[in-house]
Amino acid sequence: MLASPVRPTLAGRGWAMARTERRHLTMTQTPASQGAPAEAPVQHGPGQPLPWEPVLMAAVGRTDGHLLPDYLVRGGYKALETCTSMTPEDVIKVVTDSKLLGRGGAGFPTGVKWGGTRRNPGPRHLVVNADESEPGTFGNRYAIEADPHGLIEGMLICCYAVGIQKAYIYIRGENLAGAEKLEHAITEAYAAGYIGKAILGSDGFDVDISVTRGAGAYVCGEETALMESLEGRRAQPRIRPPFPIEVGGGLFGRPTVVNNVETLMCVPHIIRRGAEWFASIGAPACPGPKLYTISGHVNRPGVYELPMGTTLYDLIYKYAGGMQRNQKVKAVSPGALACQLLPGTDLNIQMDTATLTRPPHWHPPFGPVGFGAGGIIVYGEETDIVQVVARASGFFARESCGKCVPCREGTHWMSDVLGRIAHGHGRPSDLPLLEDITRNIGGRKTLCALGDFSVNSVASALRLFRPEFEAYVNGHAPRAHGYGSIPVAAG
Amino acid sequence: MALSQAARQRIVNEFIPRYPSKRAALMPSLWLAQDEAGWLAPEAFEEIGELLDLHATDVASVASFYVMFHRRPIGQTLIEVCENPSCYLAGSDATFQAICKRLGLHAGHDGHGMQTTADGKYSVRPTECLAACDYAPVVQVDLRFHGPVREGDVDAFLADPSRFSIEGKPSVSMVHGPQATPVEGWEANAPPPVATA
Numbered sequence: 001m002l003a004s005p006v007r008p009t010l011a012g013r014g015w016a017m018a019r020t021e022r023r024h025l026t027m028t029q030t031p032a033s034q035g036a037p038a039e040a041p042v043q044h045g046p047g048q049p050l051p052w053e054p055v056l057m058a059a060v061g062r063t064d065g066h067l068l069p070d071y072l073v074r075g076g077y078k079a080l081e082t083c084t085s086m087t088p089e090d091v092i093k094v095v096t097d098s099k100l101l102g103r104g105g106a107g108f109p110t111g112v113k114w115g116g117t118r119r120n121p122g123p124r125h126l127v128v129n130a131d132e133s134e135p136g137t138f139g140n141r142y143a144i145e146a147d148p149h150g151l152i153e154g155m156l157i158c159c160y161a162v163g164i165q166k167a168y169i170y171i172r173g174e175n176l177a178g179a180e181k182l183e184h185a186i187t188e189a190y191a192a193g194y195i196g197k198a199i200l201g202s203d204g205f206d207v208d209i210s211v212t213r214g215a216g217a218y219v220c221g222e223e224t225a226l227m228e229s230l231e232g233r234r235a236q237p238r239i240r241p242p243f244p245i246e247v248g249g250g251l252f253g254r255p256t257v258v259n260n261v262e263t264l265m266c267v268p269h270i271i272r273r274g275a276e277w278f279a280s281i282g283a284p285a286c287p288g289p290k291l292y293t294i295s296g297h298v299n300r301p302g303v304y305e306l307p308m309g310t311t312l313y314d315l316i317y318k319y320a321g322g323m324q325r326n327q328k329v330k331a332v333s334p335g336a337l338a339c340q341l342l343p344g345t346d347l348n349i350q351m352d353t354a355t356l357t358r359p360p361h362w363h364p365p366f367g368p369v370g371f372g373a374g375g376i377i378v379y380g381e382e383t384d385i386v387q388v389v390a391r392a393s394g395f396f397a398r399e400s401c402g403k404c405v406p407c408r409e410g411t412h413w414m415s416d417v418l419g420r421i422a423h424g425h426g427r428p429s430d431l432p433l434l435e436d437i438t439r440n441i442g443g444r445k446t447l448c449a450l451g452d453f454s455v456n457s458v459a460s461a462l463r464l465f466r467p468e469f470e471a472y473v474n475g476h477a478p479r480a481h482g483y484g485s486i487p488v489a490a491g
Numbered sequence: 492m493a494l495s496q497a498a499r500q501r502i503v504n505e506f507i508p509r510y511p512s513k514r515a516a517l518m519p520s521l522w523l524a525q526d527e528a529g530w531l532a533p534e535a536f537e538e539i540g541e542l543l544d545l546h547a548t549d550v551a552s553v554a555s556f557y558v559m560f561h562r563r564p565i566g567q568t569l570i571e572v573c574e575n576p577s578c579y580l581a582g583s584d585a586t587f588q589a590i591c592k593r594l595g596l597h598a599g600h601d602g603h604g605m606q607t608t609a610d611g612k613y614s615v616r617p618t619e620c621l622a623a624c625d626y627a628p629v630v631q632v633d634l635r636f637h638g639p640v641r642e643g644d645v646d647a648f649l650a651d652p653s654r655f656s657i658e659g660k661p662s663v664s665m666v667h668g669p670q671a672t673p674v675e676g677w678e679a680n681a682p683p684p685v686a687t688a
């Protein structure tokens with residue numbers, strides 16, 4: 001069983017705040033604040049417990065955690081109140097000082113995005129990216145289900161800081177339960193006066209929030225495609241510049257902040273406990289709590305809220321219960337399917353945006369391994385990497401929006417070639433052909449990053465597991481596999 | 492008429508005022524029309540187009556971009572099986588095939604990736620990651636999450652999907668706070684740490 005001193009029970013959650021204060025002290029005493037170099041890696045090797053308490057997942061385990069009364073008991077909407085007594089510039093400064101990086105994938109500093117949008121003329125918009133469709137990521141889904149008011153408060157703080165009157169949540173169509181939870185929470189918040197006109201009695205602080213459902217297109221997660229979809233068009237990314245924060249580039253042509261669900265959910269906590277507290281958690285370059293989602297061949301797949309920069313080794317063995325059937329780790333997709341594969345020998349790597357986007361985790365011409373939204377897929381030794389990669393490229397081929405040639409043509413070509421290899425009909429010349437295709441799609445040749453995403457797993461698998469591909473194309477495939485018997489999901 | 496009077500009113504009074512442009516009401520309007528009829532008939536495109544000042548072809552071109560909008564009638568119950576890597580590793584192919592077999596469908600292609608049983612009760616198709624990978628293999632029934640549905644569970648699942656519902660359930664392992672303590676005895680099964688590359 002879990003060796004926890006206090007199990008969160010419904011009746012006994014009064015400890016949460018007291019505990020918070022105590023933990024707060026432990027957390028600020030990280031190596032960074034003890035005078036060690038700012039870039040000192042986070043140390044939590046075997047046997048070292050983490051000083052950790054729930055931040056983003058504080059509502060989990062409470063029956064009514066998603067309802068307004070419970071949120072208020074937990075100190076809800078207090079951070080918004082604090083903000084309304086500050087100037088918007090000061091709020092942005094706190095968020096900037098916290099070093100909060102966007103959790104949606106690109107890892108852009110949130111405070112900088114907000115400040116940039118505020119400098120452009122109004123009306124401005126806020127868009128919440130709840131499209132979460134990256135295979136292997138599922139943190140947003142649980143966050144919305146557990147704590148929709150946490151998201152709404154984060155949104156309202158953003159609206160106050162940036163000067164926004166209209167906020168839109170765009171949620172993927174498959175997540176009907178999440179959309180319902182959000183609609184309910186929004187109705188509650190309107191009734192209680194947290195959304196609407198003159199919020200908290202402050203003159204001129206008016207915000208309207210609505211939910212729009214997508215309808216099954218992965219590319220809607222890309223911020224400009226998302227805005228196209230919200231405007232009632234096909235979700236095809238826009239050419240930048242102008243960027244979303246600029247006039248002409250955002251939603252309905254207005255300067256727009258696009259933020260991920262998890263990014264915004266961090267904000268109330270930052271206001272409540274201070275930028276310093278947030279910046280002291282985990283990896284110094286991209287601090288904060290992170291909802292890691294682990295799936296694949298681990299014993300305990302799930303959502304793990306841990307400090308940014310937790311090592312892959314700890315995530316797999318210490319928390320996710322090790323590997324099924326005790327097999328070795330063969331490879332890992334550190335940021336879900338969009339990222340390059342990491343070899344199973346690389347487990348001591350810190351899982352954070354800064355580490356995974358700089359050398360040695362950079363492979364020209366394809367760029368960084370990438371951290372994405374922190375959805376980790378673990379492949380054990382028994383995995384047939386060729387099948388996984390064939391499947392991954394099929395996904396990107398189906399989800400390509402078709403706006404630019406390398407992605408529209410290349411992803412299908414790549415998927416066809418990989419499909420034929422996976423079927424056992426590959427030829428030796430297919431491997432150089434694949435490499436050629438990957439080089440012609442990858443390396444920022446496309447309008448949005450989906451093109452690069454599509455080659456990441458293919459190119460890295462060819463680099464790391466070439467003998468397996470060779471076995472397939474030389475007629476020594478491990479087994480005749482039924483790949484391709486699955487029809488393609490298409491409209 | 493493809494749209495009911497109530498639906499028209501909702502589009503005009505609720506959806507259109509929600510956005511600064513009429514066109515932006517398109518996604519919710521398409522959802523509403525589909526929820527009413529089960530699919531989107533050509534007349535629905537025309538009627539929505541009239542309300543939003545759009546050409547029916549324009550409406551259809553948007554609807555056809557999104558796989559969740561059906562431009563053909565489908566079965567009463569829609570079963571979608573995730574086929575992406577985490578579910579694949581957990582055996583989703585076998586689940587998909589078992590469901591098809593049990594319902595008398597080919598586990599193969601048909602025009603738009605969707606197959607419907609002759610009695611019109613079920614439509615089945617594979618789908619992309621449903622963001623519930625911890626419950627792999629994941630199956631959606633009319634957009635409600637279910638999992639894990641393994642090959643051997645298929646009979647029980649089709650008899651009563653609600654037994655497999657995961658909605659409102661916490662993650663398989665929701666580890667945080669005081670619970671974020673390592674699994675007891677984890678060192679025994681873990682390989683020795685390796686050097687960072």
Ligand SMILES: Cc1cc2nc3c(=O)[nH]c(=O)nc-3n(C[C@H](O)[C@H](O)[C@H](O)COP(=O)(O)O)c2cc1C
Pocket residue numbers: 101102103104105106107108110129130131132133134218219220221222223224258259260261263264448449450453
């Ligand atoms: C193909 C593609 C898919 C994406 N999918 C998502 C997604 O599902 N959720 C998300 O938050 N961001 C996604 N992003 C990243 C967004 O474009 C954007 O960077 C992010 O929402 C910004 O929010 P943040 O600053 O809070 O991270 C995707 C990007 C690309 C290129």
Ligand code: SF4
Pocket residue numbers: 219236237399400401402403404405407408446447448449450451452
């Ligand atoms: S890279 Fe692919 S998905 Fe992105 S805009 Fe180009 S065609 Fe569309």
Ligand code: FES
Pocket residue numbers: 135136137573574575576577578579619620621622623624627628629
């Ligand atoms: S891979 Fe199936 S739900 Fe994510």
